[in-house]
Amino acid sequence: MSNKIFASGDEALALGVRLARPQVIAAYPITPQTITVERLADYVEDGSLKSEYMYVESEHSAMAACLGASTIGARTFTATSSQGLLYMCECLHYASGSRFPIVMMNANRSTATPWNIYGDQRDSLSQLDTGWIQLYVENGQEALDTVIQAYRIAENPEIMTPVMVNLDGFVLTHTYELVDLPKQSLVDKYIPFKDYPNKMDLDNPMSTCITAGPAWNMEFKYQQHCAIMNSALAIKEADKEFEALFGRSYGGLVENYHCDDADAVIVTLGSVAGTTRIVVDDLRAKGYKVGLLKLRCLRPFPKEELTKILKNVNVVGVLEKDISFGYEGAVFTEVNSALSKLDKMPKTYNFIAGLGGRNISKEDIKGAFEKIIAYSDSKEIVNNVEFVKLGCE
Amino acid sequence: MERPVVQTYNKPKYIDDYPLGPSFTSGHLTEISSGMRTYKPIIDNEKCVKCLRCFLVCPDGTIDKSGDVLEIDYDFCKGCGICAKECKFNAITMHKEGEI
Numbered sequence: 001m002s003n004k005i006f007a008s009g010d011e012a013l014a015l016g017v018r019l020a021r022p023q024v025i026a027a028y029p030i031t032p033q034t035i036t037v038e039r040l041a042d043y044v045e046d047g048s049l050k051s052e053y054m055y056v057e058s059e060h061s062a063m064a065a066c067l068g069a070s071t072i073g074a075r076t077f078t079a080t081s082s083q084g085l086l087y088m089c090e091c092l093h094y095a096s097g098s099r100f101p102i103v104m105m106n107a108n109r110s111t112a113t114p115w116n117i118y119g120d121q122r123d124s125l126s127q128l129d130t131g132w133i134q135l136y137v138e139n140g141q142e143a144l145d146t147v148i149q150a151y152r153i154a155e156n157p158e159i160m161t162p163v164m165v166n167l168d169g170f171v172l173t174h175t176y177e178l179v180d181l182p183k184q185s186l187v188d189k190y191i192p193f194k195d196y197p198n199k200m201d202l203d204n205p206m207s208t209c210i211t212a213g214p215a216w217n218m219e220f221k222y223q224q225h226c227a228i229m230n231s232a233l234a235i236k237e238a239d240k241e242f243e244a245l246f247g248r249s250y251g252g253l254v255e256n257y258h259c260d261d262a263d264a265v266i267v268t269l270g271s272v273a274g275t276t277r278i279v280v281d282d283l284r285a286k287g288y289k290v291g292l293l294k295l296r297c298l299r300p301f302p303k304e305e306l307t308k309i310l311k312n313v314n315v316v317g318v319l320e321k322d323i324s325f326g327y328e329g330a331v332f333t334e335v336n337s338a339l340s341k342l343d344k345m346p347k348t349y350n351f352i353a354g355l356g357g358r359n360i361s362k363e364d365i366k367g368a369f370e371k372i373i374a375y376s377d378s379k380e381i382v383n384n385v386e387f388v389k390l391g392c393e
Numbered sequence: 394m395e396r397p398v399v400q401t402y403n404k405p406k407y408i409d410d411y412p413l414g415p416s417f418t419s420g421h422l423t424e425i426s427s428g429m430r431t432y433k434p435i436i437d438n439e440k441c442v443k444c445l446r447c448f449l450v451c452p453d454g455t456i457d458k459s460g461d462v463l464e465i466d467y468d469f470c471k472g473c474g475i476c477a478k479e480c481k482f483n484a485i486t487m488h489k490e491g492e493i
Contacts, residue, residue, distance in 0.1 A: 099414030160414070
């Protein structure tokens, strides 16, 4: 019998964390992540989660505390958003370089300035190079399930790399849906506690954060790179095993929605994938051969899956809530880089949308499909980076 | 004075043979490293009771306890002064280099 609960994205994620039973939680509240850490504090208070909850003075300290706890082998969790993530940035590198499997939720939110608390993905996408595995979710259920999967991926002895679970601020964090709560006994079976291979041990004392100069440094960075590259397989395996136990899966690294015979595909990530799916259904009903490719992870980047799915497509639109000032959307750059490996590369077009929480409607996505279909037949060279619904010329 | 035996660590051939991240058994400095010292600790063996507090707190492991009296390895002592500060018998005093 299923156990359904009506919960917001933030609450769903907190429920997932409670099931994962981290031994140490260190977090600093920030909109729109606040409800998650409040719920976790409630769970610790009411005894339903036996965890050490550290009320730290900043996000930098939150990550430092998780790192310390992880060093002695504790399962850890933290959550942040936007400026908090950026304040944590220095420690993100320490966590990934030290190879400790910290799991973090990031509520995707705009970055200052102008000040804004609403959702876009500029915060996490600016942190792609920190050595963290980055997962993006579409709804509350996926948030709950993915945070559980995140522990399995991070703590895999071959991977030992921290994981960031990203969910869209407000669109997901503050909207409610019915979520299915997995059974505790099955979650315990899915992510059993085990010793980290690099944990501090009195019987085998080690120094941590050793120095590695020019003669040694590169090998450690290469080792980190190998681990994240190998995590692609671990992410797929974690999703498959999750399906076997709980009956839900999310396609591993990417979701292919009607791409196989499509002429035009939109690649996107996060909650807007849900809206795009509905638009694909509408357009398919009218005879358009369109598809959606949902990126579930940005690091590792699913190059193989992407090129395999998109190799026969005429035109690809990348819809993202992000801009790398002075060039194009960060995800667009990633997608183009992967597609350039194909003998015949599809035409590509970038939609920059939803910055600072501006709504992305079904009409906007329908317009984006119409635009790329027209673009695929066009011989004219045009600027292929477009700001959607820009209120001026 | 006894220095630890120098053990060379050969670069592994395969990346899997590297330690996981920067966690590894602590090593020792093998080349003289004390050129930055401004103040030099001197042990007064009349006052020293060999409680080994300095041995425990020295961050560079330069207190040698293998002989009859404690000795400081000045090839590695940086002159931080923690030993002098921590000594309960005031048996260690700091002196400016060149003035003693």
